[in-house]
Amino acid sequence: MNAKKYDVYAIGNAIVDYEIEVDNTFLGVNGLEKGLMTLAEQDRQRDLLRAAKSKIRKKQAGGSAANSVVALAQFGGKGFYSCKVASDIDGIFYRDDLVKQGVDTNLSDEKLDDGETGKCLVMITPDTERTMSTFLGISSNLSLSELNLDQLENSHYLFLEGYLVSSPSGLGAMKEAKKQAKAAGAQIALTFSDPSMVKYFGEQMNEVVGDGVDLLFCNELEAKIYTETNDLSQAIKNLKKITKSYVITLGSKGAEIWDGKNTYYIDAVKTKAVDSTGAGDIYAGTFLYGINYGLSFEVAGNLASLAASQVVSQYGPRLKKSKIQEFLSKVNNKN
Secondary structure, three states: OOOOOEEEEEEOOOEEEEEEEOOHHHHHHOOOOOOOEEEOOHHHHHHHHHHOHHHEEEEEEEOHHHHHHHHHHHOOOOEEEEOOOEOOHHHHHHHHHHHHOOOEEHHHHOOOEOOOOEEEEEEEOOOOOEEEEEEOHHHHHOOHHHOOHHHHHOEEEEEEEHHHHHOHHHHHHHHHHHHHHHHOOOEEEEEOOOHHHHHHOHHHHHHHHOOOEOEEEEEHHHHHHHHOOOOHHHHHHHHOOOEOOEEEEOHHHOEEEEOOOOEEEEOOOOOOOOOOOOHHHHHHHHHHHHHHOOOOHHHHHHHHHHHHHHHHOOOOOOOOHHHHHHHHHHHHHHO
16 A cells, blocks of 8 residues: 555544443333343433443443544554544543544544533443444534545554434535545545434435445445345345445354455454443454555454454443554464
């Protein structure tokens, strides 16, 4: 690749995650659909937060693409993240955390607006399944104003977060970023983010896909919903019409990766799972690191599998430096 300042330029929601341990009864009593992310109005989320107050484990900066670009940075890559937060306590916390993690961002150069920063209640049941209630707050107003086209043009990959399709202004920002990235010769990577995004915002997702993308990240359920089939092999045939390559995560069955010519089956790393939050995000970020730094799709997939296995065995989507070095050593020793 020709030298550019950034490996990945990502745009997505800026969300402060509240990790909460609950049981299935809590989900049922509060009318939550297990395993999905649902958007909530501010009052609804405040009610849920009050009901779960005693069950909160911790708070941290999150958001799907943010988790991915932080993972990229943790492995040694260079990322830029465009997002929107308010000037409240959570917004300042979020901005400072991105900078601390080594990610450049539009937030460091902007005066933050009044309002409320987005929040996500990540409710984790004993079976490690995550159910999310998200109030986007000011992030729902993410628009073309948050794009930094100079930095986008100086990036190898544009990484688009599927969650943004739920916002008209976010959808507009995704489409414009894709247009500008293509003009600059950058590769376009898209993550579907969550089954609810392709289930309820399929038309908007189709607008983003447009004439196709270079790299698609999704899980098995998202692939089936988007292609309107219950057969994974048929879903894959349909996905190959809209993307030049893909990564389909299959949970405990690992992942299927296609580089445009060859298909690779990546085994899952056996681990004791306690929290699946952010596993797909870290998989994508680690994979993007790998292919930016000379790893084949297969080797990058193995590295991403190691990283994701660590994330599900702990609480929170951040990796320890010692684990990153351990994973890099394992991959390098196999090459």
